[in-house]
Each structure stands twice: as structure tokens, then as C-alpha cells.
Amino acid sequence: MDSVDLNVLRSVLQWRRAGQRVVLYSVVQTWGTAPRAPGAMLALREDGVVIGSVSGGCVEDDLIARLHDGRIPPDGPPVQLITYGVTREEAARFGLPCGGTLRLTEERVGDPAWVAELLTRCEAHQIVARELNLATGAVVLQPASKTDALTFDGKTLRAIYGPRWRLLLIGAGQLSRYVAEMARLLDFEVLICDPRTEFVYGWEEQHGRFVSGMPDEAVLNIQTDERTAIVALTHDPRLDDMALLTALDSKAFYVGALGSRVNSQKRRNNLAQLGLSDQAIERLHGPIGLHIGSHTPAEIALSLLAEIVAIKNGIELKQKRPLQEEV
Structure with missing residues (x-):
């Protein structure tokens, strides 16, 4: 609703x-x-x-x-x-x-x-x-x-x-706050996982629900299904890649990670070395978001959610960010 x-x-x-x-x-x-x-x-x-x-x-x-x-x-x-x-x-x-x-x-x-x-x-x-x-x-x-x-x-x-779609955010930084606010207006239940306690302050008014544990545990604990989107936003591979290893083998309809084209390719190589299949890695959205020339956190959040909503609604992505562009 x-x-x-x-x-x-x-x-x-x-x-x-x-x-x-x-x-x-x-x-x-x-x-x-x-x-x-x-x-x-x-x-x-x-x-x-x-x-x-x-x-x-x-x-x-x-x-x-x-x-x-x-x-x-x-x-x-x-x-x-x-x-x-x-x-x-x-x-x-x-x-x-x-x-x-x-x-x-x-x-x-x-x-x-x-x-x-x-x-x-x-x-x-x-x-x-x-x-x-x-x-x-x-x-x-x-x-x-x-x-x-x-x-x-x-x-x-x-x-x-009630919310029939869920968005799990790995990371509770500034960008996640913009994403959470917009996602709530789009009828998503917002879940956040971030073991770094320094980033928890101020989330009480963000209408998000924290999931305890490490990111890979969070993906399992929420019982990820085909109405769940998962986005890694910490810029820390020790946290992001933990979540992605589990998320890319789940039923989540969208799995993405923040990063430039170069860093996204490095992440894919790292996931392959960790034993993730090529088929699972192919599901990863990175760089995330549609190409709208976004620079500020609010613009990046808008770009990301536009992509997630398009995929949720079964729309072909015709405005995907060019591969040669850095994020």
C-alpha cells in the first residue's frame, strides 16, 4: 500500500x-x-x-x-x-x-x-x-x-x-538515510544492517528497522524472498562483500553495491575468487542506479530507487549508467 x-x-x-x-x-x-x-x-x-x-x-x-x-x-x-x-x-x-x-x-x-x-x-x-x-x-x-x-x-x-516489498540496506551512513526516506514513500519496508555502532545515531526518526548481526547473517535472518531488494552501501568490502556473497545466491529480485565501474569490476573478481558462481555474479547491479547524472547523496538515492522500482515493475532498463562512467 x-x-x-x-x-x-x-x-x-x-x-x-x-x-x-x-x-x-x-x-x-x-x-x-x-x-x-x-x-x-x-x-x-x-x-x-x-x-x-x-x-x-x-x-x-x-x-x-x-x-x-x-x-x-x-x-x-x-x-x-x-x-x-x-x-x-x-x-x-x-x-x-x-x-x-x-x-x-x-x-x-x-x-x-x-x-x-x-x-x-x-x-x-x-x-x-x-x-x-x-x-x-x-x-x-x-x-x-x-x-x-x-x-x-x-x-x-x-x-x-502494509509494506509488501522490502529493502535491506547494508550500511547506515548518509546515503542510506536518503535511500530509506525515499523507499518508505514507495511502500518499501526498510531494513538496515550495520555492525558499526558509530553510524546508528539519529536513525530513530528514519522509519527503518535495524537487523542485528553481521551483513551475511542479516540476509539470512530476514528470510530473503523474491520481494526483497538488497543494496550494499558501506564502501567497505569486508562488510559489503559479506552481504553480497549470501544475497546473490538468494531469491532477492535486486542486489546492488555502491561503487565506480572500476571498483565494481574488482568486486566481481573478488566474489569469483571467493567461490561465487558466474551466474550469481551476473545478478549484481554495480554501478547501481539509472544514469541521471547523479552526484549528491539525494540524487544517487533517486537513481538507485528508480532502478529498483523499474525492476520491481518488470520494466526494461533503458537508462542504465554507461559502463565507461565512474560513480
């Missing part, structure tokens, strides 16, 4: 605890080209204040208008469906792409206990399914897995919340 949508739920909880009425909108189905994917949310407070987005266009304006012109009566049904963009004229009116259609649930939030519980579970790095009964408005929370996806059968909406 997108971190922006978790912020929507945080606002819902705050507003309901303050006694304000709240309507929660969720995208449940799309046809054609839609601005937001199923699961995207928007919360509308009784005074017209909104947080979140379901279209990025004029649909939000119409939802606010529904509140002010009485189309959302306080005594209405707990949940109802709204569809935008059925006709070409309506699609144009609401700023939807040609042929784009989206269907939303309009849900009056009553007791916010389920919101508080869902947020608590997500903050504990759990993946949660929320089942919304459209006839009664009842909400049930259940454990979910990383491979679960949103489903909607017209009667029940089952939406998935």
Missing part, C-alpha cells in the same frame, strides 16, 4: 477521534487508463477538507461538491458505489483520460477502532487485509500475505495494507 494512503487513514483516525464526520473513498475498479490504481484512497471531512487522491483531477472537486450540495446525507447508506467516466463527455468533464473509468466506494466511517488497529499492525510491519461489507459497512481485519492483491466482487471489498 502506498504510504500516502496510510497518511489518509491517519487523518481519518484523528478526525473521527475529534468527533468529526468523515467519508472515505477507495478506488475499487478501473477501466482503460486510470490516474490512480485500485486501492487509492481519499478522505473527506465534514467541512470539505480532503486528504489523499483518487484521480488527481476533477473527481476530487466533484466529491467535495457532493458534500456541499447534499448528495451525502448523514442518514444515507453506510457504503455506496460511485462511477466516473462512463461516457466520453463525463470522462472529459472529470479530467479522466480518454476511455478511462473508475469506480469508488463511498464509505461513512463510524467507529474508528478498525483504523487504529490497522495502523498499529502496519507500523509493526504486518500485512493486513481489510474486508468491507458494502451492505452493512462492517469492517473485518485479517492477516494477509505479500502476494495478496485487492479484490472486489460487488459485495465485498478486500484491500491490502
Whole structure:
């Protein structure tokens, strides 16, 4: 689930605890080209204040208008469906792409206990399914897995919340802090391993979870799977290569290491001497990141995460850094 949508739920909880009425909108189905994917949310407070987005266009304006012109009566049904963009004229009116259609649930939030519980579970790095009964408005929370996806059968909406992708950072230096902050916004659970205690200070507010032990132990302890990315960022081969030896033989969908073209080749040679197979070494991304002319830590972090997201989404890397360029 997108971190922006978790912020929507945080606002819902705050507003309901303050006694304000709240309507929660969720995208449940799309046809054609839609601005937001199923699961995207928007919360509308009784005074017209909104947080979140379901279209990025004029649909939000119409939802606010529904509140002010009485189309959302306080005594209405707990949940109802709204569809935008059925006709070409309506699609144009609401700023939807040609042929784009989206269907939303309009849900009056009553007791916010389920919101508080869902947020608590997500903050504990759990993946949660929320089942919304459209006839009664009842909400049930259940454990979910990383491979679960949103489903909607017209009667029940089952939406998935919590980080379904993980990023293990070897090293807790400055660059890792930028990577962690951006990765969190991209719906990654961020894990950090760094046995050097001098680098731990200040991570309390970075929304990352430390994994104890040496880097190779960390790769094993987190039970690396095909939804895990691992990046070595210490510039210390004694730490980076330990992690890479284990990570490159794991199911991780992305394994990378910071370094120049020359250092990356040295690393590959060293890994071969340590007994790693050519097939495993071929999986190593180094230099890391897409070629965007990055120099600052923030730019390097952006470049790295662009590459990781592209691979996660199955996109061919056409903007990979030229081999002759140093990093």
C-alpha cells in the first residue's frame, strides 16, 4: 500500500477521534487508463477538507461538491458505489483520460477502532487485509500475505495494507538515510544492517528497522524472498562483500553495491575468487542506479530507487549508467 494512503487513514483516525464526520473513498475498479490504481484512497471531512487522491483531477472537486450540495446525507447508506467516466463527455468533464473509468466506494466511517488497529499492525510491519461489507459497512481485519492483491466482487471489498516489498540496506551512513526516506514513500519496508555502532545515531526518526548481526547473517535472518531488494552501501568490502556473497545466491529480485565501474569490476573478481558462481555474479547491479547524472547523496538515492522500482515493475532498463562512467 502506498504510504500516502496510510497518511489518509491517519487523518481519518484523528478526525473521527475529534468527533468529526468523515467519508472515505477507495478506488475499487478501473477501466482503460486510470490516474490512480485500485486501492487509492481519499478522505473527506465534514467541512470539505480532503486528504489523499483518487484521480488527481476533477473527481476530487466533484466529491467535495457532493458534500456541499447534499448528495451525502448523514442518514444515507453506510457504503455506496460511485462511477466516473462512463461516457466520453463525463470522462472529459472529470479530467479522466480518454476511455478511462473508475469506480469508488463511498464509505461513512463510524467507529474508528478498525483504523487504529490497522495502523498499529502496519507500523509493526504486518500485512493486513481489510474486508468491507458494502451492505452493512462492517469492517473485518485479517492477516494477509505479500502476494495478496485487492479484490472486489460487488459485495465485498478486500484491500491490502502494509509494506509488501522490502529493502535491506547494508550500511547506515548518509546515503542510506536518503535511500530509506525515499523507499518508505514507495511502500518499501526498510531494513538496515550495520555492525558499526558509530553510524546508528539519529536513525530513530528514519522509519527503518535495524537487523542485528553481521551483513551475511542479516540476509539470512530476514528470510530473503523474491520481494526483497538488497543494496550494499558501506564502501567497505569486508562488510559489503559479506552481504553480497549470501544475497546473490538468494531469491532477492535486486542486489546492488555502491561503487565506480572500476571498483565494481574488482568486486566481481573478488566474489569469483571467493567461490561465487558466474551466474550469481551476473545478478549484481554495480554501478547501481539509472544514469541521471547523479552526484549528491539525494540524487544517487533517486537513481538507485528508480532502478529498483523499474525492476520491481518488470520494466526494461533503458537508462542504465554507461559502463565507461565512474560513480
